[in-house]
Amino acid sequence: MPFSDVRGHRRVLDLIAGAALRGSLPSSLIFAGPEGVGKRLAALALAQFLNCPTVSAKPVPNEDVIDDLFGPRTGPPRAEPTGASPPAATDACGTCRSCARIARGVHADILLIEPGETGAIKVDQVREAIDKSAYRPFEGRRRVVIVDDADALLPEAQNALLKTLEEPPAASSFVLVTSRPDLLLPTVQSRCQRLRFGGLTPDEIADVLIQRHGYNVSDARAAASVADGSVGAALDEASEEFADAREAATRLLQGVAASSDPRRRLDGAKVLLGTRAGPDRDELARRLRALSSLLRDVGVLLSRADERCLANADLKPLLRGLVTAFDADRVVGAFSAVDRALEALERNASPKIVADWLAFQI
Numbered sequence: 433m434p435f436s437d438v439r440g441h442r443r444v445l446d447l448i449a450g451a452a453l454r455g456s457l458p459s460s461l462i463f464a465g466p467e468g469v470g471k472r473l474a475a476l477a478l479a480q481f482l483n484c485p486t487v488s489a490k491p492v493p494n495e496d497v498i499d500d501l502f503g504p505r506t507g508p509p510r511a512e513p514t515g516a517s518p519p520a521a522t523d524a525c526g527t528c529r530s531c532a533r534i535a536r537g538v539h540a541d542i543l544l545i546e547p548g549e550t551g552a553i554k555v556d557q558v559r560e561a562i563d564k565s566a567y568r569p570f571e572g573r574r575r576v577v578i579v580d581d582a583d584a585l586l587p588e589a590q591n592a593l594l595k596t597l598e599e600p601p602a603a604s605s606f607v608l609v610t611s612r613p614d615l616l617l618p619t620v621q622s623r624c625q626r627l628r629f630g631g632l633t634p635d636e637i638a639d640v641l642i643q644r645h646g647y648n649v650s651d652a653r654a655a656a657s658v659a660d661g662s663v664g665a666a667l668d669e670a671s672e673e674f675a676d677a678r679e680a681a682t683r684l685l686q687g688v689a690a691s692s693d694p695r696r697r698l699d700g701a702k703v704l705l706g707t708r709a710g711p712d713r714d715e716l717a718r719r720l721r722a723l724s725s726l727l728r729d730v731g732v733l734l735s736r737a738d739e740r741c742l743a744n745a746d747l748k749p750l751l752r753g754l755v756t757a758f759d760a761d762r763v764v765g766a767f768s769a770v771d772r773a774l775e776a777l778e779r780n781a782s783p784k785i786v787a788d789w790l791a792f793q794i
Contacts (some may be wrong), residue, residue: 434484434524435477438470439640439663445474448627452481458625459600463611465629468664474629475607476576479542480531481570482605487524512574530572541572547584555589562596565604575604582608583615590617595625599612607774631661634743641666649746654678656723657743673718680704680741681723684751685730687793689757701791705783716783717774720790724770730754731763742746762794769793 433446451457463471481487520559524531543561547553561577567574580587585593597606600775604683608624610616632640637656640663641647647655654675659666666674684700706715706724731740735756745749758766777783 433477433528434475434480434531435474436523438473439476441474441629442468443628445477446630448474448478449481449522453487457605459604460597460606462608462610462613462616462621462624462626463629464626466612466631466660466662467611468662468667469499469629469632470663471585471609471611471629472578472580475576475580475609476534476542477524477580478605478607479539480526480534481537481574482574482576483534483541484524484528485530485532486528487522503715507718507760510758515780519713532625533571539572541575542581543575543577545579547581551584553579553581553585553589555586558589558592565596565601565606569603573603575601577604577606578606579606582610583612585616587617590620594619594623617632629773632663633740634659634745635663637661637663639667651675652724652744655745656781657725658718674717676706677715677718678726678744680706680719682747683728683740684791685725685794686750686753688791689754694792697791698788701784701787704787704790711776713783716787717777720770720774720777724774726751726754727763727767727770730758731760731767734758734760734763741788766794 438445445671448457463475465471468730496774515661526535530539543564545553556778565575565577574640585732593606600606601705606624608616608620613621613626634653634656637645638649638652639673641652642649645667649676654677656664657678658674680703683703687696687703688698690696704716704719706712706719725743726747729744729747729751732739732741733751739745741749742751744751769790773786777785
């Protein structure tokens, strides 16, 4: 997967590609950011970039020749610079033998370390990768060691990495991928340059769900609206459940916006509870998260903020209709009530009582 196929993160990917082309990419990196946003894909894209014969990248130096864009190695990470995406000629082709083998996970010079059945990465896995990295690449230009879920490294495994991260072999790069970088030992963090990956936009998530996971447009939009920037989170739930949750939340908001009649509000509570035989805690929580996402979007429209921030952009006409019934104070109060309802569910409160109470708070 070339950089151009990775959704989002354009600025940080531009930074990586530009530094690699100039020969100033650090040999030890940490890709940090939320789960499910494409950090591992970016690491594999870097491996393709460094080994694709169509890319004229300079060798990555061993010494501390770090591009100014990265800032000091031991200091805090600097903000990502702006810039256009690298031209196609400076990206991996994605189709050559090297790129295809990396994508299939069978390239001899791309080593992927992952947690085992115990959920941990043991020292033997690390030592094996270190031993292999000491030799010249077998079939490519550069050996790339990717440690996925690097926060699962046991302390002794992290200690085994220290010297290699500080002085990597001449033709090897190490990329530690993690959503919890602070769980890494300070000595490991100080030897790597950290790059921050943020969450994806709802449009980017929906695009991934449609193109790579076979979602229809409606289900993809619904899942993306409550995924909090993570494709992984969107995939954790069934697409139909996401769509149902958003539809129920929409019906509730339309009902309470049209009338303050207590009976209408109780009808809205029944919608939130769903149509199953009995109140379902997980289903209600899912619908509350969808409700929170819709309320947030109403607040965006009320504040006249950039409409590209909308999580439910496909429902913009409906959201505009709700703006006439919700002022800023009502949106804030409703948003707070949804948070309290979610907390009550976590404390094992009755789903029916939670739904009834919330219907009268919005």
